[in-house]
Amino acid sequence: MVKAAERAKNPARSSVWLEKRATRSGGGPAGLDRDRIVAAAVRMLDEEGLAKLSMRKLATELGVTAMSLYWYVDTKDDIIEFAMDSVYGEFDLAAVDAARDWRDRMRVLAREYRKMLVRHPWMSPSAGQYLNIGPNAIAVGHKIHETVAETGLPLERRPSATSAVFQFVYGYGTIESRFGRRAAEAGMSQDEFYVDSVNAFRNDPEFTGRAEVLGEILDERTSHGNLSEIWDRDFVYALDVLIAGIEVMVAREAEGA
Amino acid sequence: MVKAAERAKNPARSSVWLEKRATRSGGGPAGLDRDRIVAAAVRMLDEEGLAKLSMRKLATELGVTAMSLYWYVDTKDDIIEFAMDSVYGEFDLAAVDAARDWRDRMRVLAREYRKMLVRHPWMSPSAGQYLNIGPNAIAVGHKIHETVAETGLPLERRPSATSAVFQFVYGYGTIESRFGRRAAEAGMSQDEFYVDSVNAFRNDPEFTGRAEVLGEILDERTSHGNLSEIWDRDFVYALDVLIAGIEVMVAREAEGA
DNA sequence: GAAACTCCTTGTACGGTGTACGAGGCCGGG
């Protein structure tokens, strides 16, 4: 049992996954259990967001006091790390294998990644804060590296290509999910919220003469389908840009060699 | 003066920049001032990180009590929003204009963006949480859109291309800066910390048979220069991938039309 | 000179947080 106080002394090792601990599972009177705790945490995180999750509320949800949770977990952060890995488990890796070639495999991976981020808006901020080396996350990472290897890029170029593609997906999914969350908080549909935001922006005196280019684009978009179609269209196209880029680089490496 | 409690009722409008307030500036005995507060906040954020910044500590740093800050600012979040925009002011937009063509302009923008994220590791998590529509941020966004317009992509494709490039930069800078911060916290150089992490990972029983592909890459990298060179090399190459991708798409749009 | 008014700073207090610590309750085995 590693206390939070001791953990703080060595932040480099600060991941649940780096200290093998027996998972304590619950023949206790409350029927508690690490899996049950994590599942409840995921549910609450999805509904209320990262900021609203507190140990006391999570415990109440489970019909227990806050301190009970600490029998199964060292720290609140641990719960979030477990929750993240459980969400990584939602990746449909079989669909990746079923795809025709590396291009489609990459598209499927990107699609799954994006879906995950949008479904669980707390993932983006959390992913930035933890090491993310749970079994499910590693399985996904493994599949990503396999797929990138198939492109034909030489070993030393693959990390770049991986970054280009999946950092993009991460960023895109982050923006998209944050937008969805804000709309929900404002009690509007995404489309209503979008129109609203654009107007607020346009009426801002600061806008005048400072972002006409952006204005053109805003106009163009409000006239084409609903927002979720736009999200999809932009995402697919950006992915095509990335894939086209990789193809070019593969060809260049081939002729350069 | 908008109280935090009232602000919470309408989260959609929750940005300092969306409510024009006279900036209260300080003939007071403490010589306080919004600029001084924001500058001190940036310094503390750089040194101690987002989590460690508290109103009481920031106030102490300025020789004042916590509540004094609330004369100049409604909320702690406001301070962070101001701090972010002040950091966006570090962008060297003149260097962008000085570049030869859109490719180089894009490279300069990406470089400046990355530099900003690495210099201020608290920016990445914060950028995800606020609207980011201060004057400096808008100026940068404006320049980005101008540059993307020069690629020759049609209007409706530009948001995709913008995402592809700058979400990548955001993700890359985020990872890089987080890595630097972790190394610093562990009291090591980045290179030491990298070797250390790789070893910890490799000795993990979970690793065996699960991430050989990753293992190859790790080997390749530890044998090529120091980490900061690798960061640079990977970044430049990924950017080339993106630029190549955009060129291909521009050509396709041209022949398709 | 006194009073009034504005600008700024402060002390105190409230409701929240994560979690350390120690006291117990339940339970199976000796």
Added chain:
DNA sequence: CCCGGCCTCGTACACCGTACAAGGAGTTTC
């Protein structure tokens, strides 16, 4: 019967953001 795990809980601490009201300092007005 008692003992030693396993599990849960109550209490307490230090810290957080910030509401509220009191007050000091400086300037303006009579």
